[in-house]
Amino acid sequence: MATGNELESDLRQQVEIAVRSGYGTESEVLARLEDLVRREFGKAPAAERLLSYARDLLDAQLKEEARWTEPTTNDAISWAFEELYEQGITAAQNVGGTLSEAWARVIDAVRGDYVPARGATFFLEQDVAQGVLGAGLMLSFGALSDEGARDDDDEASLVIAREVFEALERHGVAVEWDGSVRSRIRILPFPWRNRRWSTLPSRASSMGDEPSSLAEEPSHRQILEQLVRDEGVAWDAATAALEAFICSEARERCGERRHLEAKYNPELGRVEVFQCIKVVEARAAGAEGENQRTLAGLRRLGMEVEAGDELVFQLFYLEKDADEALLQDAQWGALLDLKTHGHSIEGLTPHSLREGALEHLPKRTRAE
Numbered sequence: 001m002a003t004g005n006e007l008e009s010d011l012r013q014q015v016e017i018a019v020r021s022g023y024g025t026e027s028e029v030l031a032r033l034e035d036l037v038r039r040e041f042g043k044a045p046a047a048e049r050l051l052s053y054a055r056d057l058l059d060a061q062l063k064e065e066a067r068w069t070e071p072t073t074n075d076a077i078s079w080a081f082e083e084l085y086e087q088g089i090t091a092a093q094n095v096g097g098t099l100s101e102a103w104a105r106v107i108d109a110v111r112g113d114y115v116p117a118r119g120a121t122f123f124l125e126q127d128v129a130q131g132v133l134g135a136g137l138m139l140s141f142g143a144l145s146d147e148g149a150r151d152d153d154d155e156a157s158l159v160i161a162r163e164v165f166e167a168l169e170r171h172g173v174a175v176e177w178d179g180s181v182r183s184r185i186r187i188l189p190f191p192w193r194n195r196r197w198s199t200l201p202s203r204a205s206s207m208g209d210e211p212s213s214l215a216e217e218p219s220h221r222q223i224l225e226q227l228v229r230d231e232g233v234a235w236d237a238a239t240a241a242l243e244a245f246i247c248s249e250a251r252e253r254c255g256e257r258r259h260l261e262a263k264y265n266p267e268l269g270r271v272e273v274f275q276c277i278k279v280v281e282a283r284a285a286g287a288e289g290e291n292q293r294t295l296a297g298l299r300r301l302g303m304e305v306e307a308g309d310e311l312v313f314q315l316f317y318l319e320k321d322a323d324e325a326l327l328q329d330a331q332w333g334a335l336l337d338l339k340t341h342g343h344s345i346e347g348l349t350p351h352s353l354r355e356g357a358l359e360h361l362p363k364r365t366r367a368e
Contacts, residue, residue: 008046011037015050019057020132022074022194023094026058059334062197066330069323071201072193076171077137078200084121084167089160090144092122099124099140103150111148119143119151119160121185137187139164154181161185197341198326221269223353233361239264245356246271249345250317254338257287260315273317275336279309293335301335319344 014036018029033054041047081091090110096102102124110117121141123131131137141164143156151157158181165185168175174188220242227238247262250273254260259276276291279298283289295307305311313332316325317340325341333339 004046007040008050011040011050012053015054016057017129017132019054019061020192021094021128022192022196023128024196026196029058030054062326062333063330065193065195065197066327068193068195068198072195073173073190074192074194075200076173077168077187080164080167080171080173081121083171084164087163087167088116088118089163090117090120090122091164092120094125094128095122097125102140103142107144107148107150110144116146117144117148119157119163121160121164131187132192134189134192136189139185139187141185157181197329199322199342219269220264220271220353221266223350223357224264226354227357227361231358231361237361238357241360242353242357243271244360245353246317246345246348247273248360249348249356250315253317253343253345254315254340255290257290258338259291270318273315274312275315275338277311277313277336279305279307279311281307298335315340317345318348 015033018024018033024032030051034051037047037050041050078093081093084091090106092102092106092109095105102122103120106120106122110120119142121139123137123139127138141157141161143151143153143160145151158179161177161181165175165177168185168187174190175185176188177183177185224235224238224242227233227241228235231238233241243262243264247260250262251258251260254275261274261276262271263274264271278292279295280292281295283292283294293311295305298305298311313336314328315338316322316328322341322344325344329339329341
C-alpha cells in the first residue's frame with residue numbers, strides 16, 4: 001500500500017501530465033484534478049499543495065505556449081488527422097482509457113456523423129501520458145463497415161494503416177510501423193507541445209498562404225474613407241465615431257467598469273484599444289479600484305513605478321492578433337485580471353463597423 005508521500009508524488013506526476021497534455025480547458029483541467037486529489041486527500045494539506053501546484057503549472061504552461069511561434073509536432077499530427085478525416089478516416093486524439101472503450105467512442109462518433117467513415121485511427125489517454133513523458137505515441141487503426149461497425153477484414157485495415165502512416169509522413173511526423181495488422185503505428189519521441197490556449201495554425205498558413213478569414217478582415221481606414229465620402233463628415237469626426245464604437249464593443253466584452261480608450265493608428269490603418277491602470281498606495285472600493293493597482297504589488301512584479309503613475313496596456317481584440325493576445329495574457333493577464341486570447345470581438349464586418357460608427361456620429365456632423 002502506498003504511503004502518503006508516495007501517493008502525493010504519484011498524483012503530482014498526474015497533475016504534470018494533465019497540464020502539459022494540452023487537452024481540456026484550464027477550468028476543466030482544474031475541476032478534474034480537484035476531483036482526483038479530493039478523493040485521495042480530502043481537505044488535507046497535500047490536496048491544497050497539489051492544487052496550488054496545478055495552478056502554478058498552468059500559469060507556467062501559458063507562458064511557455066506563448067513562445068510557440070512555429071508549428072509543433074503536435075500541430076503536424078493534428079493536420080494529418082484533419083486530412084485523414086477529409087479522406088473518410090476518423091482520427092481521434094486522447095480517446096478512452098482502454099482500447100475497447102476507445103473503439104466504442106469512435107464508433108459512436110462515426111454513427112452520429114453525417115460523413116461516412118471507411119476506417120479510424122486514434123491514440124488513448126494512456127498513450128498521451130507516454131507522449132508527454134517523451135516516449136512517443138502509439139496509434140491504433142482499423143477498417144469500418146458501411147454500418148459504422150468494426151470490419152474484421154485485415155486487408156481493409158492494412159489499407160487504412162498505410163494511409164495513416166503516409167499522411168503523418170507527409171506532414172513531417174516521424175513514424176515507424178512493421179506493416180502488420182497486429183502492430184500499432186508508432187510516432188517516434190518528440191517534444192510534446194500541444195496547444196491549449198493558442199489556435200492551431202491552418203494547413204494553408206503553414207504553406208505560406210494567408211487564411212481567408214484574416215485576408216478578408218475589413219480595413220478601418222477604408223471604413224473611415226467611406227464615412228467621409230458618403231456622410232460628408234470631417235475625418236476627425238469619423239475617426240472619433242469609429243473609436244467610440246469599437247471602445248464600446250471592447251467594454252462590453254471586457255467589462256463595463258474598465259477604463260478603456262480606443263485610438264486610431266494611421267500607420268496600421270486600424271483602431272487600437274488600451275486599458276489604463278493607475279498606480280496607487282491603496283486601491284479604492286468599487287469601479288474606481290478596478291482600474292487601480294497598488295504600488296507595492298507592482299514593485300513585487302519588478303516594475304519601476306511610483307504612486308500616481310498611469311500604466312497603459314494594449315488589448316488585442318481582433319482574431320488576427322491571437323498570438324499577441326496570448327503573449328499579453330501570459331505577461332499581464334493576471335495583473336489586468338483579464339484574458340483576451342480566444343475572446344476576440346466577433347462580427348466586426350464592414351457593415352457593422354460603418355453602422356456602429358454612424359450611431360456614434362453627432363447628428364450635426366452629417367451632411368444635410
